[in-house]
Amino acid sequence: MSTGLIIAIVIVAAVVVVAAVLAARSRRGGPHGLKHRFGPEYERVVAQHGGDTKAAEQELAERVQRHGDLHERPLEPAERERYAARWTTAQEHFVDSPRESVTEIDLLLAEVAAARGFPAGAEYDDQVAALSVHHAEHVDGYRRVHRAAQAPVSGAEQNQAGTEEMRTAMIEARSLFDDLITQSAGETGRHRAGVGADTGGHPHLPWSADRSRPKES
Structure with missing residues (x-):
């Protein structure tokens, strides 16, 4: 067996060992693991699995x-501006048409x-799963908006609690939206839990859907 082949085998074995160690650390929920x-x-996800951490970690x-x-x-930049304008328009229409605004969002x-x-x-489902990997801090807001948009229309929807x-x-959901339109390539939502202004000069979008409440900065 040639020296080159032996070196190649050793390198491949080392890579396999490192991958196994990293996988084990992930399953244990260590500092660099799934948790x-x-x-x-x-x-x-743990709660969704009734407290079964093994099943939850397998899913994640x-x-x-x-x-x-x-x-x-x-x-x-033009895409960011266009999406930001659509969000602002949806917010402005919330008071008169809350369900339509949520559906648009x-x-x-x-x-x-x-x-x-x-x-x-x-x-x-696949989109949310992918977002949860890269924007774990904020993905649940998207789920909540989606549930509201898909909920059956009823008389109770018009009451104050529903609104x-x-x-x-x-x-x-706006936290995820801010993450998606403001962050640079390579950044991840889990590292940007508090999004303010982005590096492109776009301010954090104000909330104005309820005129009885002060706008958020």
Whole structure:
């Protein structure tokens, strides 16, 4: 056996060992594991599995395997402006048409995510799974808006409680929207839990859907 072949075998073996160690650390939920990576999304999935951390970690590990290598496409300035204008318009129409505004925000988030390189909005579950890998801190706001947009229309929808739920859903979803339109390539939502102004000079969008409340900065 040649020296070159022996060196190649040693390198491959070393790579396999390192990969196994990293996988084991991830399963243990160590400082670089799934719990650290997913944050609140980790707790949500554990609760969804009735406290079964093994099942939850298996689901999250599968998400990372499917979507971890996804590279987000940076948006052009004109795209950012167009999406920001659509969000602002939806907010302004909330007082008169809350359900229509929430539906527009749901569609807008799906469109922006697809533009950044995530699965298309028609594949909602897959899109959310991918977003949870790269924007774990904020993805649940998207879920909440989507549920509000898909909820059956009823008389109760028009009451104050229903309107407040939709308003809160839009506020929570805005964090994901800000992340998607402002961050540079290579950054991830889990590192940007508090989004203010982006590096492109776009201010954090004000909330004006409820005129009885002061605008947020």
